Amino acid sequence: xxxxVERPDRRGQPVxxxxxxxxxxxxxxxxxxxxxxLDLTIHRGEVVSLVGGSGTGKxxxxxxxxxxxxxxxGTVTILGRPVAELGERGAAMRxxxxxxxxxxxxxxxxxxxIAFPLRELKTLPEDVIRDVALVKLQMVGLGVEHAYKMPADxxxxxxxxxxxxxxxxxxxxxxLLDEPTxxxxxxxxxxxxxxxxxxxxxxxxxxxxxxxxxxxxxxxSTRVAVLADQRVIASGRxxxxxxxxxxxxxxxxxxxxxxxxxELLREYPFAV
Amino acid sequence: MSSTTTQSxxxxxxxxxxxxxxxPRAVVTGRWTAAQLTxxxxxxxxxxxxxxxxxxxxxxxxxxxxxxxxxxxQLLWNKWERAxxxxxxxxxxxxxxxxxxARYSTAPPAMIRTTWWGRFxxxxxxxxxxxxxxxxxTRLVGQxxxxxxKLAMRPREGPWRDMSGHLYRIGATALPITxxxxxxxxxxxxxxxxxxxxxxxxxxxxxxxxxxxxxxxLGPVLAAILIAGRSGSAITAQIxxxxxxxxxxxxxxxxxxxGYRLVMPRALALAIAMPLVSVWTTVMALIGGMAAAQLVLGxxxxxxxxxxxxxxxxxxxNLALGKxxxxxLLIALIACHFGLRVEPNTESLGKGTTASVVTSITMxxxxxxxxxxxxxxxxx
Numbered sequence: 072x073x074x075x076v077e078r079p080d081r082r083g084q085p086v087x088x089x090x091x092x093x094x095x096x097x098x099x100x101x102x103x104x105x106x107x108x109l110d111l112t113i114h115r116g117e118v119v120s121l122v123g124g125s126g127t128g129k130x131x132x133x134x135x136x137x138x139x140x141x142x143x144x145g146t147v148t149i150l151g152r153p154v155a156e157l158g159e160r161g162a163a164m165r166x167x168x169x170x171x172x173x174x175x176x177x178x179x180x181x182x183x184x185i186a187f188p189l190r191e192l193k194t195l196p197e198d199v200i201r202d203v204a205l206v207k208l209q210m211v212g213l214g215v216e217h218a219y220k221m222p223a224d225x226x227x228x229x230x231x232x233x234x235x236x237x238x239x240x241x242x243x244x245x246x247l248l249d250e251p252t253x254x255x256x257x258x259x260x261x262x263x264x265x266x267x268x269x270x271x272x273x274x275x276x277x278x279x280x281x282x283x284x285x286x287x288x289x290x291x292s293t294r295v296a297v298l299a300d301q302r303v304i305a306s307g308r309x310x311x312x313x314x315x316x317x318x319x320x321x322x323x324x325x326x327x328x329x330x331x332x333x334e335l336l337r338e339y340p341f342a343v
Numbered sequence: 344m345s346s347t348t349t350q351s352x353x354x355x356x357x358x359x360x361x362x363x364x365x366x367p368r369a370v371v372t373g374r375w376t377a378a379q380l381t382x383x384x385x386x387x388x389x390x391x392x393x394x395x396x397x398x399x400x401x402x403x404x405x406x407x408x409x410x411x412x413x414x415x416x417q418l419l420w421n422k423w424e425r426a427x428x429x430x431x432x433x434x435x436x437x438x439x440x441x442x443x444x445a446r447y448s449t450a451p452p453a454m455i456r457t458t459w460w461g462r463f464x465x466x467x468x469x470x471x472x473x474x475x476x477x478x479x480x481t482r483l484v485g486q487x488x489x490x491x492x493k494l495a496m497r498p499r500e501g502p503w504r505d506m507s508g509h510l511y512r513i514g515a516t517a518l519p520i521t522x523x524x525x526x527x528x529x530x531x532x533x534x535x536x537x538x539x540x541x542x543x544x545x546x547x548x549x550x551x552x553x554x555x556x557x558x559x560x561l562g563p564v565l566a567a568i569l570i571a572g573r574s575g576s577a578i579t580a581q582i583x584x585x586x587x588x589x590x591x592x593x594x595x596x597x598x599x600x601x602g603y604r605l606v607m608p609r610a611l612a613l614a615i616a617m618p619l620v621s622v623w624t625t626v627m628a629l630i631g632g633m634a635a636a637q638l639v640l641g642x643x644x645x646x647x648x649x650x651x652x653x654x655x656x657x658x659x660x661n662l663a664l665g666k667x668x669x670x671x672l673l674i675a676l677i678a679c680h681f682g683l684r685v686e687p688n689t690e691s692l693g694k695g696t697t698a699s700v701v702t703s704i705t706m707x708x709x710x711x712x713x714x715x716x717x718x719x720x721x722x723x
Contacts, residue, residue, distance in 0.1 A: 161378070161381065164377050164378045164381075177688035177689045177690050178689070178690045182451075189377075189381070189414075192381045194380075194381045194382070194383050194386050195380070195381065195386065195414075199414075199417065199418065199421070201451055202417050202421065202448060203413060203414055203417050205447065205448070205449060205451060206413060206417065206443070206444055206447040206448060207413070208447075209446075209447040209449075210443065210447060215449055215451070215452050216452060218451065218452055219452070219454065219455075221688075222688065223686065223687065223688040241377040241381075241414075242376070242377055242412035242413055242414070273439060273443070
């Protein structure tokens, strides 16, 4: 299954299913429960933003969806298969992840970075891999002149774009983003949001992201899931979530910063 | 239009050729996605199926395709020799994928070719690079001297806590491994020489041979090589990571000098710890030698210890200690030098660490040879 053109008979099938998830960290003061019996279902074509105060385990949840961390209790299922199978060959066909710092391989140039998941399968000939990587490079808005640059020579925005191209190289149906616009200047951030939005629209991606940036959140999300009190307290369209009576929601969305972003609120209309 | 083909259970991508009134018509079927195409057998069958379709086939029917992603579209586009065939039949959505591939498919930009002038340039760059190392090392040594004077003038402001930490990590935690290596080397050396000496009946000379070689040469060099591998790499990696994470820049911005705060404590700690570790290694090697001598030659430890001061002059001890101090300083300076030169990426970090260990071990051995030549008349 991949983000390809398909007949629309698979709509509404859960892509990510989290059931009864517990996350417990050991701390000097005894075990600390981060998630208590958390449930979350993400359907095909949704763009879900995870928000919450610091320490509410947003990034941890993202890492658990990726199988990088194992929850203390509960199950995480991706596309109907347990997340533990993600580490196997060809995982890049099912999930793409954009890490906060890009996580580009510093020993490879841009093109090699993008081609890496494909090349590691050792089936396709070199010229096809190169063609695919070049298409993905330009799809994320970078020119071919950057193809042979090393990650150390790229700006922050370019690193994120290359990271996105690498995440998308196998056209996975599920894309995870950790703070996609953090560390970018407003202009690059806007450009990046537009890019993500058009990719979501064109490729019918399911996107899960962690973000603190309200502009990004309003521009992209079809659904917002608020993490607080060790669970998902509210989940729905941005407008519905704002109305939820909880101190964090009030502070986050209706504080001064939130008010400013609200004025620009253009809710993302097309849930594919 | 495509309701019958939707039901097709066969997901393997394929192409078949049918003859129609207006020429051949290629019908594409199956799932043209990365998941399918990256399976080795599927890939082979797709390639051979595509080869059966003659180049320049004008009519393509994609309506029975079960899924098409960018990889599949790329294959088709390449088959079409990067131009639209006269007649392509799509279902909606496929067009967008192929159009995107069509828009972005370009020849890769040319790699920069090496020319003779480029090679000449590269040679120059290497020379400058080597000179850069020399310049940096000189500056590091000079800075260390200045910092030591500064420390001597205001000892209360010195980074003593830092230094004691390094002393512990470099010196104390190295004791088990140096003891083990020293002991085993002592045993092996004593055993092998004992066998030879036994043939000549020169049993008692084992004390001379072991005493001189271990105290004067092997002890200090062995300890220095172990410490270079253990702590030299650690220092380079530590400082290198600080470069990668911009901690070095943060220190500079706060007005804290790298030399005074990073290099000097490590250099002093190594200069102090190195002779101590060297003595420890030597003692352990002598114990190993004594044990082997008793087993093979039947020389009692009492005899060994009594004969040792007469066999080895005290000057050798001083020489060994002096050498060790130099080795320690050398290892610290080389490790800090390569650490500070790390560029903010992981590859450079790995290279720097390797270069640091290799250089410091080589320098230790070169220095040792130099000492041997300079002090050839002393203590033997």
